[in-house]
Amino acid sequence: xxxxxxxxxxxxYEGQEVNITCSHNNIATNDYITWYQxxxxxxxxxxxxxYKTKVTNEVASLFIxxxxxxxxxxxxxxxxxxxxxxxxxxxxxxxxxxIFGTGTRLKVLA
Amino acid sequence: GAGVSQSPSNKVxxxxxxxxxxxxxxxxxxxxxxxxxxLGQGLEFLIYFQGNSAPDKSGLPSDRFSAERTxxxxxxxxxxxxxxxxxxxxxxxxxxxxxxGANVLTFGAGSxxxxx
Numbered sequence: 001x002x003x004x005x006x007x008x009x010x011x012x013y014e015g016q017e018v019n020i021t022c023s024h025n026n027i028a029t030n031d032y033i034t035w036y037q038x039x040x041x042x043x044x045x046x047x048x049x050x051y052k053t054k055v056t057n058e059v060a061s062l063f064i065x066x067x068x069x070x071x072x073x074x075x076x077x078x079x080x081x082x083x084x085x086x087x088x089x090x091x092x093x094x095x096x097x098x099i100f101g102t103g104t105r106l107k108v109l110a
Numbered sequence: 111g112a113g114v115s116q117s118p119s120n121k122v123x124x125x126x127x128x129x130x131x132x133x134x135x136x137x138x139x140x141x142x143x144x145x146x147x148x149l150g151q152g153l154e155f156l157i158y159f160q161g162n163s164a165p166d167k168s169g170l171p172s173d174r175f176s177a178e179r180t181x182x183x184x185x186x187x188x189x190x191x192x193x194x195x196x197x198x199x200x201x202x203x204x205x206x207x208x209x210x211g212a213n214v215l216t217f218g219a220g221s222x223x224x225x226x
Contacts, residue, residue: 031211043114043201043217044153051212087153089215096141096207097166098215100153 004090004101011107018075020104022088025069033064033071034089038103044087048073075106083108112136114218116202122224123192131187131221135204142185143203143215144177153201159185160207192225199223 006022024033032051036044048055050062050071061074075082085103092099115134123129135142144156155169159179170176174192179185189196199222203215 028211032213034214036215043203043220044215045217046214049212049214091211091213095166096143096158096160096205096213097155097169098143098158098213099155100145102152 003099004088006086006088006101006104008102009105009107011109012078013109014079015077018078018082018106018108020073020075020086020106021070022073022101023070024088024090026093027068027090028093031091031093033062033068035060035062035071035073036087036089036100038085038087044100047086078106078108080108080110082106114202114204114216116200116218116221118221119219120222120224122226124226125194126191128188128190129192129223131189131200131202131223133185133187133202133204133218135183135185135202136216137183139204139206139216140182141205141207141213142179143205144185144187145201145203146171146198147201147220148198156187156200189223192223194225197223197225 004024012018034049035047038044048060048062052064055062063072087100087103117132142159145153174190177187199220201220203217205213205215
């Protein structure tokens with residue numbers, strides 16, 4: 001069964017870059033790595049997805065090493081509104097069973 | 111529809127009663143997922159559907175929980191003889207269900223269940 005591991009919590013200050021790393025040792029060969037953000041009382045929201053190397057969109061970057069056993073979500077210049085729980089997601093190979101890890105609770109301080 | 115719709119948004123029930131939670135996925139999404147989130151906790155996988163079929167029901171907490179999906183669209187999660195520990199937010203998500211592994215799950219706002 002695919003399993004992800006990430007830090008439970010992180011604190012940062014406004015304007016700093018935040019990097020959250022997730023390990024996914026059993027990721028399937030054809031599977032993408034996907035990160036979600038969740039605010040209180042809301043469902044998770046898609047942030048970014050990638051397969052290998054680096055992916056960047058308007059909100060984040062995702063770095064994936066060649067062995068794909070981990071990934072790092074990078075949030076540039078965080079603001080107070082980035083305070084949320086961030087999840088990396090993995091899938092059991094051959095199925096659509098997506099398991100969420102514990103998530104990383106990011107707190108951005110003024 | 112434009113997004114994943116869940117109803118009711120809030121449900122308060124008495125212990126021992128049955129409840130039904132409904133999920134209307136994005137049109138064209140073949141995969142549908144149910145998760146449960148207790149207060150302050152992460153998301154617990156319950157079940158997923160590919161079309162109308164549920165290949166993996168191992169996440170359902172007990173035989174009081176069941177789910178069905180009809181017409182490859184709407185899904186209903188039923189909890190019989192509710193217990194206080196069933197109190198949680200039940201989240202539904204859907205995705206295109208592509209084989210490539212590049213699925214993106216789109217979540218609804220959830221149904222908050224409170225069992226008194």
